[in-house]
Amino acid sequence: MSAVKGKKVVIGITGGIAAYKAAEVVSALVKKGAQVKVIMTAHAMEFIKPLTLETLSGNPVYYDMFSRPGAWEIDHISLAKWADLLVVVPATANILGKVAHGIADDLLSTTIMATRAQVVFAPAMNTNMYTNPIVQENISFLKSKGYMFISPATGRLACGDYGEGKLADVQDILDAIEGYFSRKSDLKGLRILVTAGPTREYLDPIRFITNPSSGKMGYAIAAACAERGADVELVSGPVSISPPPGVRLHRVETAQEMFEKVMDIFPSCQMVFKAAAVGDYRPETCYPTKIKKDRDRLTVTLVKNPDILKELGKRKGSCILVGFAAETENIEEYAMKKMREKNLDFIVANDVTRQGAGFGKDTNEGLLITRQGEVINIPQMDKMEFAHRIIDEVIRRCPDLNQGSN
Numbered sequence: 001m002s003a004v005k006g007k008k009v010v011i012g013i014t015g016g017i018a019a020y021k022a023a024e025v026v027s028a029l030v031k032k033g034a035q036v037k038v039i040m041t042a043h044a045m046e047f048i049k050p051l052t053l054e055t056l057s058g059n060p061v062y063y064d065m066f067s068r069p070g071a072w073e074i075d076h077i078s079l080a081k082w083a084d085l086l087v088v089v090p091a092t093a094n095i096l097g098k099v100a101h102g103i104a105d106d107l108l109s110t111t112i113m114a115t116r117a118q119v120v121f122a123p124a125m126n127t128n129m130y131t132n133p134i135v136q137e138n139i140s141f142l143k144s145k146g147y148m149f150i151s152p153a154t155g156r157l158a159c160g161d162y163g164e165g166k167l168a169d170v171q172d173i174l175d176a177i178e179g180y181f182s183r184k185s186d187l188k189g190l191r192i193l194v195t196a197g198p199t200r201e202y203l204d205p206i207r208f209i210t211n212p213s214s215g216k217m218g219y220a221i222a223a224a225c226a227e228r229g230a231d232v233e234l235v236s237g238p239v240s241i242s243p244p245p246g247v248r249l250h251r252v253e254t255a256q257e258m259f260e261k262v263m264d265i266f267p268s269c270q271m272v273f274k275a276a277a278v279g280d281y282r283p284e285t286c287y288p289t290k291i292k293k294d295r296d297r298l299t300v301t302l303v304k305n306p307d308i309l310k311e312l313g314k315r316k317g318s319c320i321l322v323g324f325a326a327e328t329e330n331i332e333e334y335a336m337k338k339m340r341e342k343n344l345d346f347i348v349a350n351d352v353t354r355q356g357a358g359f360g361k362d363t364n365e366g367l368l369i370t371r372q373g374e375v376i377n378i379p380q381m382d383k384m385e386f387a388h389r390i391i392d393e394v395i396r397r398c399p400d401l402n403q404g405s406n
């Protein structure tokens, strides 16, 4: 049975050429047994007629805050309360900007502001608009506040340009909706430790060796675990993104600090996702004051940092350990070697040379490898979806986990 059966889904449609695809989403959800109500913006109605959505959803289409003066219900409040999930498809730069800045000036934006339900955006727009730093900042901000995204695809856009910004496939949108309802609370009762971000290995008080990890992957894992009901401890190196709602954040800087914090928290956890990019080496000497450039040559000796994950592998007991491997060649082979050496249950192998994967990107792709040697290929998707996919695959193979019920 479909997980959406009986669920109440509000579909918000904004003004873009991909608006017609919202009709397919509505039709498929109704066929799966969901109750669907549609809100359209004024611009959306330039692209597709409300009658189409009314017919497909079997409900009146809502578009005007003031169209029903005689009705006792206030639409944006009643729709906000009614929804189990609100999906905006397509989501324009305009709606993302409005929500990110607290602007509520029409029925859709007020409903988004008023709802306690999860809101999911499926953006679609011209590639230059999508990659515009302002839009990207709004997306990052909304993600940090718990809004979910279904990343747009790359392809030929309606304007003739080629690039990122094409609405995700209707099937991907349906899978994300189905996934949301089937996942709810499946990690309830579990305490999960997630590490994220880079470490800093100091040469002097103001200089350090680090790497380009943004923390996005680890924060997405932490957010996904929290969404699914887990009690999440997030140990993070220095990053510029906000922690996801509902997780306990422990900030660290160096590999040694991360080691100590992780060892402290680990004994109470049933699962660990080790997405941090930990510095393997640190300078042997950290100068107490700023190093002066009075020498032509400066030799720095590096010494090995503790391998946090390897130590967890020694202490693991029944805890499920999921490592990450950032590789540039022989991805599968090197990742498997790390999994064996560190006594892991799973490892996620990222080819960080690929566009749209690895350090700093909003998307990721890679291989999830199990201890038994099974290799699951996870195609490119938004890091949040990637996180959910990893969790889905892991818990499917761990039936003894103390899971809560949906």
Ligand code: PMT
Residues within 6 Å of the ligand: 196, 197, 212, 213, 214, 215, 216, 217, 218, 255, 274, 275, 276, 277, 278, 279, 280, 305, 306, 307, 308, 309, 310, 322, 323, 324, 325, 326, 327, 338, 350, 352, 358, 359, 360, 361
């Ligand atoms: O943060 P983002 O910008 O979103 O980028 C995501 C990412 C590319 C950083 C992430 O997906 C990733 O691949 N993280 C692991 C990077 C890494 O350090 O890989 P590694 O092959 O060096 O280490 C293997 C595993 O051992 C990792 O789980 C790492 O956390 C762990 N490790 C490594 C060294 C060390 N001293 N202690 C460790 O625990």
